[in-house]
Amino acid sequence: MTQSIFPVGGPEIKTKSHQWDPLIRSERYPNIWCPGCGIGIVLSSYINAVHKSSIPAEKHICICGIGCTGRVSGYLNLDSYHTTHGRGIAFATGMSVIRPDLEITVVAGDGDISTIGGNHLIHAARRNTDLNVIMVNNLNYGMTGGQHGATTPLGARTHTSPYGNVESPFNVPYLVSAAGASFVARWTTIHVRQLLRAIKRMMEIEGFAFLEVVSPCPPTFGEFNNYPEALDMMNYFRDKSVVDNDADLRDITITARPEDPIVVGNFVDRRRPSYQELLSGLHEKSSDKSARGGPNH
Amino acid sequence: MNQYAEDGTLVPGDYFMMGNFACVEAAIMAGCRFYAGYPITPSSEIFESASTRLPQVGGYAVEMEDEIASVAALIGASYAGAKVMTATSGPGFSLMMENIGLAYMMEAPLVIVNVQRAGPSTGIATLVGQGDMMQAKWGTHGDVETIVYCPNSVQEFFDLTIQAFNSAEKFRTPVFVMADQVVAMMWERLRIPGCGEIEVKQRDVLDPKVLSSQVPFDYSEDFLPMPIAGTGCRVNIDSLTHDSRGYPSIEHSVSETLTRHLVGKITGHAREIWKWEEFLLEDAEVAVVSYGCSSRSALRAVKIARSKGIKAGLLRLITPWPFPDEIIERVSSKVSTLVVAEINYGQLIHPIREHSRCPVVGANWAPGTLIDPSAILDALQVVVPS
Numbered sequence: 001m002t003q004s005i006f007p008v009g010g011p012e013i014k015t016k017s018h019q020w021d022p023l024i025r026s027e028r029y030p031n032i033w034c035p036g037c038g039i040g041i042v043l044s045s046y047i048n049a050v051h052k053s054s055i056p057a058e059k060h061i062c063i064c065g066i067g068c069t070g071r072v073s074g075y076l077n078l079d080s081y082h083t084t085h086g087r088g089i090a091f092a093t094g095m096s097v098i099r100p101d102l103e104i105t106v107v108a109g110d111g112d113i114s115t116i117g118g119n120h121l122i123h124a125a126r127r128n129t130d131l132n133v134i135m136v137n138n139l140n141y142g143m144t145g146g147q148h149g150a151t152t153p154l155g156a157r158t159h160t161s162p163y164g165n166v167e168s169p170f171n172v173p174y175l176v177s178a179a180g181a182s183f184v185a186r187w188t189t190i191h192v193r194q195l196l197r198a199i200k201r202m203m204e205i206e207g208f209a210f211l212e213v214v215s216p217c218p219p220t221f222g223e224f225n226n227y228p229e230a231l232d233m234m235n236y237f238r239d240k241s242v243v244d245n246d247a248d249l250r251d252i253t254i255t256a257r258p259e260d261p262i263v264v265g266n267f268v269d270r271r272r273p274s275y276q277e278l279l280s281g282l283h284e285k286s287s288d289k290s291a292r293g294g295p296n297h
Numbered sequence: 298m299n300q301y302a303e304d305g306t307l308v309p310g311d312y313f314m315m316g317n318f319a320c321v322e323a324a325i326m327a328g329c330r331f332y333a334g335y336p337i338t339p340s341s342e343i344f345e346s347a348s349t350r351l352p353q354v355g356g357y358a359v360e361m362e363d364e365i366a367s368v369a370a371l372i373g374a375s376y377a378g379a380k381v382m383t384a385t386s387g388p389g390f391s392l393m394m395e396n397i398g399l400a401y402m403m404e405a406p407l408v409i410v411n412v413q414r415a416g417p418s419t420g421i422a423t424l425v426g427q428g429d430m431m432q433a434k435w436g437t438h439g440d441v442e443t444i445v446y447c448p449n450s451v452q453e454f455f456d457l458t459i460q461a462f463n464s465a466e467k468f469r470t471p472v473f474v475m476a477d478q479v480v481a482m483m484w485e486r487l488r489i490p491g492c493g494e495i496e497v498k499q500r501d502v503l504d505p506k507v508l509s510s511q512v513p514f515d516y517s518e519d520f521l522p523m524p525i526a527g528t529g530c531r532v533n534i535d536s537l538t539h540d541s542r543g544y545p546s547i548e549h550s551v552s553e554t555l556t557r558h559l560v561g562k563i564t565g566h567a568r569e570i571w572k573w574e575e576f577l578l579e580d581a582e583v584a585v586v587s588y589g590c591s592s593r594s595a596l597r598a599v600k601i602a603r604s605k606g607i608k609a610g611l612l613r614l615i616t617p618w619p620f621p622d623e624i625i626e627r628v629s630s631k632v633s634t635l636v637v638a639e640i641n642y643g644q645l646i647h648p649i650r651e652h653s654r655c656p657v658v659g660a661n662w663a664p665g666t667l668i669d670p671s672a673i674l675d676a677l678q679v680v681v682p683s
Contacts, residue, residue, distance in 0.1 A: 025533070028544060058529040063373075066536070074533055074545060079526045081376065082535040082545070084399050087369040090361065094333055094370030095526055097357050098377035102527045120369075123362040279357055286352035 005029065023047050023057060025077050032071055034142075036222070036230025038189035038215030042136050043072050045192060046107065049199035050078070053103070061095065061104045063088045065112035068143045069136040072107045086117025089124045092131050093275075100130065100276040103203055110137040110212075114172050115150040125179035125208045127275040132202040132209045135172065138217035139254070146220025153256035157224040165256075172212050174249040177268050182207030184268035186252070188214040188237040191264065198266055207274045214254065214262060225256065237262065305354035309491040316448075316481040317342035317384075319455040320410060320474070321350055322489070324382050327462035327497055329408070330356030331379040333370035335363055335389060338422040339478040340412035343384035364389040368396035368409070375405040376534065378525045380462055380500070384410035387429055388419060390436070397471055398437035401559055403534050404521070406465035406500065408458070410474040412481040413589075415640075415665035424665030425478035427589055427640040431647075433473050434618045440556050442563040444472045444570055445618040447588040451485035457615070463498040464570065468563055469523060475617075477640070479590035479667055505529040512541040516554050519562040563619055572615035573624055577603065581610030583681050584628055585660070586649055587638040588614040591668050595638045598673035607681050617645055622652040629653040634680040636660050638673045656680075 001017040005026045024047065033039050050060050057078060064073040066085035073080035083091045088106040096104050106113075113121055113135040124131060140158050141147040147160040151172065155164045177184045183205045185198045195213065202209035216222060216233035227233040236258065245265040252263040300308035307322050314322075320343055324332075332347040347358040356379075361367045364385055371381040385393060390411045400407055411433070415424040429436075433445050444464050446457040458474055465472040503513065503522040513524055513532045524530035537545040538552045546552075563570070577599060578584060587595035592613040602609035612628050612635075614621060625648075629635055635653055637646040638660040650657040660676040662668040 025544075058531060059527055061526055074535065078531055079524070080531075080533045081373075081403075082533070082537060083369065083372075084395055084536055087365065087396060087399075090366035090369035091373040093359070093361070093366070094331065094373030094375075094381070095377040096373075097359060097370075098331055098374045098379045099527055102377075119362050120366055123366075279359070282352040282357075283355060286349070 020047050020051055023050055023077050025075055028075055031075060033068060034219050036216055036218035037068070038138065038213070039069055039072065039136055041189040041192060042069070042107070042134060042195070042213050042215065043075065045195040045199055046072070046105065046134065047076070048196050049203060052200060053203050055103045055203065059102055061102050063092045063095070063104060063106045065108035065117060067109040067112050067141065068138070069107060069109035070112065086112050086115070087120065088112070089117060089120040089131065089133060093124060093129050096129060096131055096276060097279060100280070105132040105134060107134045107136070109142070110135055110139065110151040110172075111141045111149040114170050118150060118170070122175065122179040125176045125181040125210065128180055128182055128207045128272055130206055130208070130274040130276050132199070132211070134199070134211045134213060136213050136215045137172070138215045138221055140217060140221040142217045142220050146224060151254070153254055156221070156256040158221065169253065171249070171253040173210070173252060173267055176210045177249050180208070180272070181210050181268060182270055182272065183209035185210070185266040186212040186214065187264050188241055188262060189216065190234055190237040190241070194264070201266070201269070206277070207272065226258070305350070306492075307489045309489050312487045312489060313484060314451060314487045315342060315484050316451045316454045316476065317412070318346050319451050319487050320384070320458045320476070321346040323455040323458035324408070324462065325350060325354055326495055327459045328380045329382050329462060330354065331371070331374040331381040332356070332358040332383060333361050333367040333374070333381070334358070334383045335361055335367055335385070337386045337389045339414055339481055340384040340386050340410065343410060343412070364392035365395060368393045368400065368407070371407045372396060372400050372403060372405040375407050376403070376526050378502075380406070380466070382408040382410065384412065386412050386414045386422070387426070390429055390432060394436045398439060398441070399536050400471040401437070401441045402536050404469040404523070404559075405471070406469050407471050408461045408465055408474065409471060410458070410476060413475060413477040415663065421665050423478070425590060425640060425667065426663060426665065427477055427591060428644065428663065430475065430617060430639070430641065430644040433475055440560055442560040443618045444468065444470065444563060445616060446472070446474050446572070447615055447617055448474065448476055448480050449589055449592045449613065450480065451483060451487050454480055455487055459495060459497070463496065466498045466500050467520065468566070469521065470563065475589065477590050502528075503530055505531075508532070513543055514539070514541045516541060516558040519565060567619040567621070570616055570619060571621045571624065573621060574613040574615065576611040576613070578610035578612065578628060580608055581632055582608040583634050583636065583677055584610045584612050584632045585636045585638055585673060585677070586612045586614065586625070588617055588645070591638050591640055594668040594670045595673055597670040598638075598677065601670060601674055602677045607677055609677050609681075614645070620648045620652070625649055625652040626654060629655045634658060636673065636676045636680065638668055640668060
């Protein structure tokens with residue numbers, strides 16, 4: 001089977017049809033991402049997980065923030081929301097309270113999730129809000145041209161740290177685990193099978209599920225830090241990733257030293273009541289006439 | 298004691314109630330089932346009361362980590378199909394501006410109550426102000442048009458909260474109830490009308506079946522049905538400038554069409570939104586223009602002025618935005634001067650002066666208290682020498 005795609009402003013493209021086609025807004029292609037970018041791998045992993053999940057597509061919701069990764073939702077033929085910078089998790093919280101039956105996944109970049117949106121991240125983990133959060137960590141702000149953020153390794157060079165970054169980065173899996181998340185994982189874009197398995201597991205978890213995907217950004221972070229070509233950082237991921245599901249999360253900060261390992265794995269998978277479960281219990285409690293209400297009630 | 302019906306709503310009748318509590322009861326009657334907030338004086342009773350009352354009617358009141366998150370959560374819940382609200386005061390209102398812009402862009406119905414307090418920055422949390430009136434219109438970036446209601450009594454706080462929900466649903470936009478510390482914390486008689494007496498606008502929801510033959514956003518229409526999450530619409534809702542399909546675009550014509558739609562759906566219906574009240578204007582030579590709690594001082598000042606032989610009248614603006622230009626033009630063409638009384642150092646006086654056919658002076662007062670009627674009277678006596 002072949003199909004025709006009519007990209008915006010471009011000529012007709014004839015392509016073989018694919019089983020994922022119903023999940024993609026193919027008329028929006030080509031996408032905006034640079035050659036060598038890892039976000040497409042994260043997108044395809046998510047689509048594959050949606051495709052394989054037992055939940056129908058109309059119950060899958062994708063919510064994004066702003067930045068390169070923020071564009072993921074726009075290519076998905078789902079209910080998709082491209083929100084404000086850093087606020088995807090807060091937006092998703094409201095939606096998930098009203099519709100706990102929806103499978104809501106927030107996909108956003110490291111600057112979005114852990115820097116400007118860091119407060120929403122830790123509070124959602126603390127509440128154990130039933131959401132999936134996929135943070136694509138390209139170690140810098142890519143869309144604005146390569147500036148340092150809360151995940152940029154100490155010493156790494158960017159346009160706003162031209163002499164080397166003087167800020168220590170967040171070790172985000174450790175942070176999110178400490179805040180109370182039900183599931184915490186880190187993989188890189190070379191771990192496509194592990195990404196699929198992790199995202200599928202996140203969709204089963206009743207609680208806050210967090211996945212960090214370390215991802216290459218050749219034209220900005222890569223160019224500045226000796227990974228200028230598309231394959232350079234993928235080779236680094238292949239050579240230096242160490243799978244350790246039982247890692248001591250205190251020790252897995254990503255550094256700028258090429259000899260240091262990137263510790264990856266499904267680190268946390270535990271059960272405690274989700275925010276939605278606890279909230280729904282309030283309806284019964286509030287109907288108890290003997291329970292003490294607030295003032296004036 | 299408040300009397301509740303089986304469905305959790307207040308039994309119709311007369312009550313003695315604080316403005317903030319009346320606001321919550323109105324929201325429940327209007328169908329609000331989701332509140333996301335962050336505590337702030339002098340609006341906190343709204344959050345507290347919502348936390349008690351919403352679960353009783355099957356709703357949710359959630360505490361977010363800040364006011365930025367509150368409004369983001371409201372938009373998410375609105376797109377999940379709920380009627381939603383929050384309440385705040387100046388500092389929180391400033392934080393909300395980012396996602397208020399998102400609500401305009403995503404055309405998400407929501408109600409935001411701002412119980413205005415005194416001063417810039419943290420100011421004085423427990424005292425009254427009206428210093429956020431321009432922020433309500435201009436606080437978020439980009440071109441938007443806004444709907445604002447200004448109550449001056451507990452009863453009106455109740456009535457206008459219901460009206461705000463109805464307008465939010467009709468116009469698919471954030472709507473503001475710009476209350477103030479006096480109206481919010483005052484206790485007054487409140488008449489709860491029967492259900493049949495309350496008009497409640499239900500949301501116009503997009504049927505996913507129509508998407509096989511039409512685009513989700515036909516901007517030739519002012520009011521578009523809303524695609525709700527999880528109903529099979531699978532529409533892209535975007536904070537970027539977007540076309541009739543919901544797709545991001547940098548085309549000039551797309552930007553023009555979208556921005557004109559967001560502004561025009563409100564300005565084109567301004568006459569049906571406007572609410573105002575006129576008192577003794579028939580033969581007035583000078584008119585006081587005021588709103589919110591200040592209008593109570595203004596009414597007193599007008600009555601004293603009349604007793605002194607000054608032919609004064611009062612124009613009370615209930616919807617300062619969209620700006621009621623035609624009403625200002627009409628009233629100002631029949632008097633010698635407009636005196637604008639507000640608890641700030643000059644905010645709504647500016648659009649009033651822009652549209653007035655006569656000179657405009659301010660009776661400004663902002664020490665954190667109600668305007669003393671004598672301050673308004675002084676202004677009247679200056680412009681109309683006896």
